[in-house]
Amino acid sequence: MLSKEFKTKSPSQRLDEIAAACHLTADEKALFAQYGSLDEPTANRMIENVLSTYALPLGIATNFKINGRERLIPMMLEEPSVVAGASFAAKLAQPGGFTATSTEPIMIGQIQMVGIQDVQKAQAAIAAQKYALTEKANAKDPMLVSRGGGVTDIQTRVLETGRGVMLIVHLHVNCQDAMGANAVNTMCEAISSDLEVLTGGSARLRILTNLAIHRTATATAIWAKEALAESTKNTLTGDQVVDAMLDAYEFAKNDPFRACTNNKGIMNGIDAVVIATGNDWRAMEAGAHAFAVKDGKYTSLTTYSKTKEGHLKGEITLPVAVGLVGGATRTHPLAKVCLKIMDLKSARDLGEVLAAVGLAQNFAAMRALSTEGISRGHMKLHAKNIAVLAGAQGDEIDRIAAQMAAEKNVNAARAKELLEKKA
Ligand code: NAD
Numbered sequence: 001m002l003s004k005e006f007k008t009k010s011p012s013q014r015l016d017e018i019a020a021a022c023h024l025t026a027d028e029k030a031l032f033a034q035y036g037s038l039d040e041p042t043a044n045r046m047i048e049n050v051l052s053t054y055a056l057p058l059g060i061a062t063n064f065k066i067n068g069r070e071r072l073i074p075m076m077l078e079e080p081s082v083v084a085g086a087s088f089a090a091k092l093a094q095p096g097g098f099t100a101t102s103t104e105p106i107m108i109g110q111i112q113m114v115g116i117q118d119v120q121k122a123q124a125a126i127a128a129q130k131y132a133l134t135e136k137a138n139a140k141d142p143m144l145v146s147r148g149g150g151v152t153d154i155q156t157r158v159l160e161t162g163r164g165v166m167l168i169v170h171l172h173v174n175c176q177d178a179m180g181a182n183a184v185n186t187m188c189e190a191i192s193s194d195l196e197v198l199t200g201g202s203a204r205l206r207i208l209t210n211l212a213i214h215r216t217a218t219a220t221a222i223w224a225k226e227a228l229a230e231s232t233k234n235t236l237t238g239d240q241v242v243d244a245m246l247d248a249y250e251f252a253k254n255d256p257f258r259a260c261t262n263n264k265g266i267m268n269g270i271d272a273v274v275i276a277t278g279n280d281w282r283a284m285e286a287g288a289h290a291f292a293v294k295d296g297k298y299t300s301l302t303t304y305s306k307t308k309e310g311h312l313k314g315e316i317t318l319p320v321a322v323g324l325v326g327g328a329t330r331t332h333p334l335a336k337v338c339l340k341i342m343d344l345k346s347a348r349d350l351g352e353v354l355a356a357v358g359l360a361q362n363f364a365a366m367r368a369l370s371t372e373g374i375s376r377g378h379m380k381l382h383a384k385n386i387a388v389l390a391g392a393q394g395d396e397i398d399r400i401a402a403q404m405a406a407e408k409n410v411n412a413a414r415a416k417e418l419l420e421k422k423a
Helices: 011-021 026-033 040-046 082-092 119-128 130-138 142-146 181-199 225-231 238-254 256-276 281-291 333-342 347-370 374-389 395-407 412-422
Strands: 058-066 069-076 098-102 106-114 150-161 164-174 202-209 216-223 302-306 312-319
Touching (some): 011 026, 058 082, 058 098, 069 082, 069 333, 082 225, 082 256, 082 347, 098 347, 119 150, 119 181, 130 142, 130 150, 181 202, 216 225, 216 347, 225 238, 238 302, 238 347, 256 281, 256 312, 281 312, 333 347, 374 412, 395 412
Antiparallel strands (some): 058 069, 216 312
């Protein structure tokens, strides 16, 4: 889809290629070219007390094949090596690429009921009125219902707390192509007075949960041991890399200290795509980390195993509360174009891409950690940041960064020395 030289081209040459490959209009292309696409009126509509906007680099992860389709993946973030790591992992996963699936886009809204005398009777009363409650909630969002969404179930949970027994009502809502927070919150508010009448209690909090256990995506990939050996320039055999990575996985699976950083690496990739598409990355973060502890112990969101041929198989499942409509997905002009670049058919499709990116990112970090160590890959771009930190400007940045990388001595003191030497 893209030229072999894509990586080494200038940003404007890369933009030419992407614009051609993704059929961007002249206006869409111009948004990228102007480095700061959010105008004052749009920014001022999005949040309060606006002063300005704050730009981050937007890159494209390449080599992704998901369910047989090639995908270009926009990523927006400040951290070096993430775009390169994802693209490298995707390249090594060829020719099969990633297989991804997803559940229906069901979010859960929670309504907290307190002061109920007979909780079991209250549960029965709610169950008996499920249909009427569903109708009332759905009436709040005819647009969502017309797209095939709306309430799919109403469940109750009894919560024993220090302030007595509470009844937590769960409203399951199919959000179709919306992330759905506003839609679900509005529905929860709409039925809370009916719940008070049905239960004799008082409704307190009415808000969705980000622990979207019914809206998940799963991605799997197999990395051939031959490709793994080659990735170390055959300094290690494929079997050695697979074993080292399985050891790394067991570490993350069994130790929350490691699992936390393992999952941070997964979210490096996922958040970057979530931000590029105007979605809510705090919602994704909250959902992912809560999901990682769903069985009572915080663990890795990915799992790894050895296939019978000795290759490495990776898998990830996580909640994917993201949309193609709503929130900033349509108000931020660049988000719209990023969604177009990905050529997505539905929010589920985006969730599947996110799962594949998360798995790729995790694979890239685990492979590096299990073989040459994480610093090597980070060094080139990291060295540039350190050079800037030491006060380098313009051409000095590349010169000092290259020298520090060659010396394998990247730190601010050395950068300052090199800077002063030149002066
Ligand atoms: P929204 O309210 O802006 O838009 C969603 C609406 O779009 C739907 O309710 C529906 O009426 C309409 N729609 C049109 N076409 C649709 C389609 N094909 N599929 C589904 N709906 C369609 O956005 P939202 O998704 O309800 O809420 C997302 C926003 O809520 C995000 O900006 C998020 O940051 C924010 N938020 C998040 C939380 C949280 O995560 N805890 C809480 C509150 C608000």
